[in-house]
Amino acid sequence: MTILIIGLIVLLLGHSVQMVPSLHANLQRTIGRNVYRGIYSVVAVVGVALVIEGFGRYRADGMIPLWEPPTGMKHLNLLLMLFAFIALVASQVPRGFIKARLKHPMLVGIKAWAFGHLLANGDLGSIILFGSILAWAVVNRISFKWRPAQAEPPAPRVLGDVLAVGIGVIAYVAMLYLHPVLIGVSVLG
Numbered sequence: 001m002t003i004l005i006i007g008l009i010v011l012l013l014g015h016s017v018q019m020v021p022s023l024h025a026n027l028q029r030t031i032g033r034n035v036y037r038g039i040y041s042v043v044a045v046v047g048v049a050l051v052i053e054g055f056g057r058y059r060a061d062g063m064i065p066l067w068e069p070p071t072g073m074k075h076l077n078l079l080l081m082l083f084a085f086i087a088l089v090a091s092q093v094p095r096g097f098i099k100a101r102l103k104h105p106m107l108v109g110i111k112a113w114a115f116g117h118l119l120a121n122g123d124l125g126s127i128i129l130f131g132s133i134l135a136w137a138v139v140n141r142i143s144f145k146w147r148p149a150q151a152e153p154p155a156p157r158v159l160g161d162v163l164a165v166g167i168g169v170i171a172y173v174a175m176l177y178l179h180p181v182l183i184g185v186s187v188l189g
Helices: 002-019 021-031 033-061 071-090 097-102 105-120 124-143 158-182
Strands: none
Touching (some): 002 021, 002 124, 033 124, 071 097, 071 105, 071 158, 105 124
């Protein structure tokens, strides 16, 4: 589980630099924007790789159950995942009403993903993994209160929402079938 925790620290600390606007700006100014982005990307990839490796080892060594979630929590997780996929896609498409309403749809999607997985999994490793990411996303969202204001986005258009829902649903259905291959756990039973 040590590798999982190290991976989470690397991943979440790397993604937390933006929560401190002065540090973020100083780093970009000192080393250059492109170098900063390159380092940020490498740190993110290393963090994700360590999390995947650490969680895989934890599962292979025998998961530590703390409780058995009710079946209804697994169904609620499936619903939250649909919402999470749509929110994540909405963060990447231009000018949708979903994006405008959620303000920070990627963080909303991450929170829905982490919360849903916390509900559906009752083992220690899952609590550490999804609980850490959920806590980070909540703190990140709160940090927008002390970050410099962003320029107002252009007026929303329905096309952004059509794309977000359409691509989100396709990605969701694909993940239902790919989850056993990629994660090793079937979500459909």
